[in-house]
Amino acid sequence: MSKTSLRRKVASTKITNWVEPSFDDFVGNTDISSALTTASLGVNNFHQRRKDFSSTLENNKLLPKKKGKSSSSKQSSVEANLNENLTENEPWVDKYKPETQNELAVHKKKIEELETWLKAHVFEKEPKLGGSILIITGPPGCGKTATLQILVKELGITLQEWINPVFLDSRRHDMKDEFNHESSFHVVPNQSQDMPNQFYRDPSTLHEILRRFVQLGRCPLIFIISDSLSGDSNQRLLFPKEIQEECSISNISFNPVAPTIMMKVLSRIAVLEANMGGGKIVVPDKSSLELLCKGCSGDIRSAINSLQFSSFKGNSTETSFWSRKKGMSSLKSDALLKAKQKKRPDTILENQEIQAIGGKDASLFLFRALGKILYCKRTSPMELEFPRLPSHLSEYERDILLVEPEEVVEKSHMPGELFNLYLHQNYVDFFTEIEDLERASEYMSVADIFRGDWNSRTILGEYSASVATRGVMHSNKSRGFAYCPGGGASFRPLHKPQWFLINRKYRENCLAAKSLFSSFCLPPLCLQTQLLPYLAMLTNPMRNQAQIAFIQDVGRFPLRRFFGRLKMEALTDKDSGMIDSASDDEANFHGVPPTKTLMHMDKIKTSETDIEASLFLPSSQTSGTDLPASQPQPATAQGFMEEEKITIEEYDSDEM
Ligand SMILES: Nc1ncnc2c1ncn2[C@@H]1O[C@H](COP(=O)(O)OP(=O)(O)OP(=O)(O)O)[C@@H](O)[C@H]1O
Structure with missing residues (x-):
């Protein structure tokens, strides 16, 4: 986790330490009903550092503050030169920072959603009703902060902001002057603070503050959180569902910047820079800009930075990235022409180029990665150039895949077997023919065997996701x-694997079986698959209610009551499939099939049985009301028995 520190944007000249004084404001000061607080808990340190750098320049008084502002006529020539150099080096993300809603590269509806929330909670809400909290999420650089900043400026709301990362103490001397700046939007650098790290160590401290804030706060509080493949768990840690519900926290989720909008912004910047670059800037052509857009995964900050970096020529003897690229293209024009005709090599080539320009991590969220496999987009090969299968194998003929499946799995940053698990949960809905489904399920089984056998796992394991x-x-x-009339690309919802739930129940059952039927000296698997189904068919007297209930639950298959699928949990585009210690389910996933878990449990049986039993399992001699939560209590079992007309006598040990 990145070290979080704070930068404050305040409308007061009083520099105070964070949290206590600031939250005292909410509590004590009733005059700030239109003040708004934001805290950015971005998890992408790199982005934050870049942002920090930009802001450092922004705050540097030697720099002209905004485009179009003329330098003072009294400036000495040395200062003018210095300024010119600095202007040249000014990051374009700051130079072309949006000033109005219309300039934002954000979907209009998202801007409206945030605007509506702000109006409702800043202007329309009674201050006495406590503070409202909003969480804004979205991928890095999609304009969350920029949108909020523009909206508060337009609505005339005072903004107080904390933002990581570290600011240098040496810059504190600039503060006074910052306040005198004509801009109505003040930026006050502040000392580095470690306070938010405390929240990661002990989220309950944050939760306590939130609870107090909701009761006593006088203005809204907004958290801006960048999505990341692993960052989701931080969000869950800091803002678990329960606390969100308890504090009525609202959520607004931003999407990556759409390629068309991104393209407009980049083209505009490219044209403006070409006009005033004085030959030092070589702007890319349309196709290069498109490549750049694709490679930045909807991150406008990264796209603009890449554009600036690659357009800069340096000195007159150097050539820019784009002109080098052009030269390269003309040399290789023949080869490229051919490559362009074949779509797949072109795609691969494009990907390599994107990495060279943007260097943006092309990670895929699980939702998109699964979609790429399940929707399975293809392109038709050029008839003559692409070899065809011989006629007797024609049923296996397919068009060319648009993605490399191995690459998709790699970019999802998940272990292959966990990816397979998600695939297994979802693939059935994408098939229309039973024969096709049968073939697919065979492949899934083979993939399972690759991972399941410890003997070959290390060698074959990596092929498992591929198969x-x-x-x-x-x-x-x-x-x-490529063109399948019946294939249809209509949307189908994706779901999280039920395996987690079933596996958890299975493990609980193993523990319960071992504890309740320890006198049979059988391993839990044998108990559940052989002994208990057998006992369930007998009207043998049993020892106690707990055993009876357990036999009913495990030994009989209660098809009549529970037939059908378990309720499934939808997989959203922000969910990560990372193994996460905070999540009870995924934490238990080690790619080990149930049988392996069982073997492990057998080995530790002697040492653990007693402890487990004493911790939460019912002893075989007790009345059995303390079964694990997932087990039906005797009363439920009684219900089954009445319905199915089975009588199992209770055994009274005193009569023996
Ligand atoms: N048209 C535009 N729309 C949005 N942002 C733009 C635009 N042009 C330039 N930018 C710049 O792009 C950057 C967008 O970053 P911003 O901080 O708003 O994103 P974010 O979603 O909050 O990112 P993070 O989650 O990493 O904090 C800003 O520096 C902004 O000035």
């Missing part, structure tokens, strides 16, 4: 060609 993904894609004939 599963390619197997699912190839088996689905209705999505086998």
Whole structure:
């Protein structure tokens, strides 16, 4: 986790320490009903540092504050030269910082959503009703902060901001002058603070503050959190569902900047810079700009930075990235022409180029990665150039895949077997033919065997995701060609694997079986698959209610009551499939199939049984009302028995 520190934007000249004094404001000062507080808890340190750098320049008084502002006529020539150099080096993200809603590269509806929330909670809400909290999420550089800043400026709301990362103490001497600046939007650098790290160590301290704030706060509080593949867990840690519900926290989720909007912004900047660059800037052509847009994954900050970096020529003897690229293209024009005709090599080539320009991590969120496999987009090959399968194998003929499945799995940053688990949960809905489905399920089984056998796991393991993904894609004939009338790309919801829930129940059952039927000296698997189903068919007297209930639950398959699928949890585009210690379910996933868990449990049986039993399992001699939560209590079992007309006598040990 990045070290979080604070930068404050305040409308008061009083520099105070964070949290206490600031929250005292909410509590004590009733005159600030239109003040708004934001805290940015971005988890992407790199972005934050870049932002910090930009802001450092922004705050540097030697720099002209905004584009179009003329330098003072009294400036000495040395100062003028210095300024010119600094202007040249000024980050374009700051130079072309949006000033109005219309300039924002953010979807209008998102801006409206945030505006409505602000109006409702700043102007329309009674201050006495306590403080409202909003969480704004979205990928890095999608304009969350820029949108909020513009809206508060337009609505005339005073903004007080904390933002990581560290600011240098040496810059504090600038503060006074900052306040005198004509801009109505003051930026006050502040000393580095470690306070938010405390929240990561002990989230309950934050939760306590939030609870107090909701009761006593006088103005809204907004947290801006950048999504990241691993960052989701931080969000869950700091703002778990329960606290969000308890404090009525609202959520607004921003999307990555759309390529068309991004393209407009980049083209505009490119044209403006070309006009005033004095030959030092070489702007890219349209296709290069498109490449740049694609490579930045909707991060406008990264796109503008990349554009600036790659357009800069340096001195007159150097050439810019784009002109080098052009030169390269003309040399290789023949080869490239051919590559362009074949779509797939072109795509691969593009990807490599994108990395060279933007260097943006092209990670995929699980939702998108799964979509790439399941929707399985293809392109048709040029008839003559692409080799075809011989006629007897024609049923296996497919168009060319637009993605490399192995690359998709890699970019999802998940272990292959966990990816397979998500695939397994979702692939069925994407098939229309039962024969295709059968083939796909065979591939899934083979992939499972690759991972399941400890003997071959290290060698074959890495092929497992490959077999599963390619197997699912190839088996689905209705999505086998670029233009499939029946294939249809209509949206289908994705779900989280039920495996987590089932595996948890299975482990609980193993512990319960071991504890309740320890006298049989059988391993839990054998108990559950052999002994208990057998006992369930007998009207043998049993020892106690707990055992009876357990036999009813595990030994009989209560099809009549629970037939059908378990309720499924939707997978959203922000969910990460990372193994996460905060999540009870995924934390238990080690890629080990249930049988392996069981073997492990058998080994530790002697040492752990007693402890487990004494911790939470019912002893076989007790009345059995303290079964684990997932087990039906005797009363439930009684219900089954009445319905199915089974009588199991209770055994009274005194009569023996
Ligand atoms: N048209 C535009 N729309 C939005 N931002 C723009 C635009 N042109 C330039 N920018 C710059 O792009 C950057 C967008 O970053 P911003 O901090 O708003 O994103 P963010 O979503 O809050 O990112 P993070 O989650 O990393 O904090 C800002 O520096 C902004 O000045």
